[in-house]
Amino acid sequence: MKTKNCFHCGDNCGTKTIVLDNKSFCCKGCKTVYEILSGNDLDYYYDLQSAAGATPKAVDGRYAFLDSLPITERLIEFNDGDLQIVNLHIPHIHCSSCIWVLENLNKLNVSIKNSQVDFPKKTVRITYNSIGVSLKEVVTLLARIGYEPNISLDDFDNKKKSIDRSLIYKLGVAGFAFGNVMFLSFPDYFDLSTSSASGGEFWLNRYEPVFHWLMFLFSLPVLLYAGRDYFISAYKGLRSKILNIDVPIALGILVLFVRSTLEIMFDWGSGFFDSLTGLVFFLLLGKFFQQKTYSFLSFERDYKSYFPIAVTRVTKEGKEETAQVHDIKPGDRLLIRNEELIPVDGILINGQARIDYSFVTGESEPVKKESGEKVFAGGKQLQGAIEMEALKSVSQSYLTQLWGNSVFQEDKTTKFQTLTDSIGRRFTIAVLSIAFLSAFFWLVYDPSKVMNVFTAVLIIACPCAIALASPFTLGNMLRIFGRNKFYLKDTQTIEQLAQVDTAIFDKTGTITTSKKSTATYEGMPLTETEASLLKNTLRGSNHPLSRTLYSLLAEQNIVTLDEYEEHIGKGIEGIKDNEHIKAGSAAFVGSAQTTDSINTSVHISSNNTYKGKYIFHNEYRDGVSEVFQDMSKNFDVALLSGDNEGEKPRLEKLLPKLTPLYFNQKPQHKLEFIKALQDQGKKVLMIGDGLNDAGALAQAEVGIAISENINVFSPASDGIMDASKFQQLNNYILASKKAMKVIKLCFLLSLTYNLVGLYFAVTGQLEPVIAAILMPLSSISVVAFATVATNLIGKKLK
Incomplete structure (x- = not known):
């Protein structure tokens, strides 16, 4: 009697075949999984790859330990009452079917909001409503469908991954x-x-x-x-x-x-x-x-360890200082401004927290918190400044995984990876053709050499070296850029950066520096109450002009505002004890003066009465002229600014002649400008300050945010560059182009090796065992060449 294989897992059913819907199953477990999937319209799982499943194990009582609150708190990485997030290791993940079914868990349980698979690490990150389903039930569900998680608290605490x-x-x-x-x-x-x-x-x-x-x-x-x-x-x-x-x-x-x-x-x-x-x-x-x-x-760990996020720490004396997240300790008092990311779990002390946890959960509805309540790392403050006390030190890997969250993933695929895959496929076809043709020739000419020739060709011409060229070259460049304070999201960004032909710059906060700027006030004097309210309103904003003006104004007592709101591209407003102040553009504060032909200005109104304006005298970054000169040799360069044309004469002297200058550009205008360039076939690099330019940064092929205090988290950007490295921008782009040349040289090296090896293999002069030794050596040589070449490129950046 002919035995049948299980429709779900592919194992031999033996004599105990269970039949359902004209399909054979080896056990009740596989049949149950099939019923679960088909009953929830997930039959496509089997279309992606037949017999892709695993036989589920009995789970009765197996996960009883997950009823313990102390244990679940150590496993859950985010817990805000109703919403919880857990990251589980699933050893059985092995194919596209696994990814598909695990990312459709919400169809098996409506309380599961989202699930995202990391295929290389064999993990799934699950967001669920803890009222509708517990962690134990989530884990049990995974085990029932054949994807039992590997839960080890020791591994979770140590976070050390052993080699295979x-x-x-x-x-x-x-x-x-x-x-x-x-x-x-x-x-x-x-x-x-x-x-x-x-x-x-x-x-x-x-x-x-x-x-x-x-x-x-x-x-x-x-x-x-x-x-x-x-x-x-x-x-x-x-x-x-x-x-x-x-x-x-x-x-x-x-x-x-x-x-x-x-x-x-x-x-x-x-x-x-x-x-x-x-x-x-x-x-x-x-x-x-x-x-x-x-x-x-350690490509990923290296660039993540340099991830540029800092926070303002309030000392015991009440002074504010910028501190790296690595230095935050439990008990530290932190100031979180508007649009800043909360770097650690903590307790809210002062201020009205309105936190956007979409970076973590994907849910866009902000959460309000009162003093004394707990706030979690990864949330973004949306309503002025708050003060909090840190409960734990920062988890750098947790923060940096937010940058790669699928919520912010754009379809910015590159042609180069497709080219690499294409080369691999064509190479394999060529190798098989050469092997069979060579075998046929020697079968006629000298049958004793057929097997040696056939096997030697198959072994010596393996395209492993080609497959290694791109990840090692780009991975090492990612690490080198990180050491030079140029932090890129992933290796694809380097490929995109090498392809750009147009560079668009923002002005304020990008080519200007707030550290050297000065401002003078024109208008009716501000009362003590108005001055204090203005200072505290500015304290909550992250806009470069707000930060500059905040540092220039006299010291004031810190108070908690009753209301705060920031209008992107327009200005900010704050309310305290029925006193209402606005700071921003002339139109925003209600001034009849709609333009300023002299300099960049911040206008002030109090209780809907126009008071005056602070006129800024911009200081441009050192080397701005040289950067534009160098960039204009290889790229189309333009400047977009939300400010008026007051700086136009100065910029025309500072920048190369005929550089396009566009003023009074709102955030939406910048985005549309870049989109229009892309419609013309341009590959656009956008350099901005990461706040008002978020849309433009996301639209461009590559969006780079310039940061002086490295405390604004900008998931819309593909990279963040420390402002002190602004003069190196052109060199970074050229280094990316050189990295792509290194990959092509690696391809050439691999091709040369294969051609030489194939000659000796086809002519019957190469024993298979020698070919087996030479093949890994070719991979080593490509890796060594890529590493040495990229390190030489990196030395020129220092």
């Missing part, structure tokens, strides 16, 4: 087998059968068959265990109609084993078991090296 143990075990098995097979092959190497008549005959009659079958036995665990990942990967690729780089490798291993087994069965020879075990051993050794090297470079 299975790879070490497979490497050990392959190495042990390779050593023994080599030892058993010594008589064949020294050709003892012809060394002496009696000794050779004794060897042939007694021990040669035994040694050959021992080599066969040693090769079995190598084929079935150590090398199985290559077969699995090749099979999945072919089933998905994709020719991945493991196809020629798996084919080479299989051909070696079959040929060697036939040789010893029919006494044709000793086979190639030494080549087979050596091939798998060196392949795994190369993979182990790549894994260790990638972990050593």
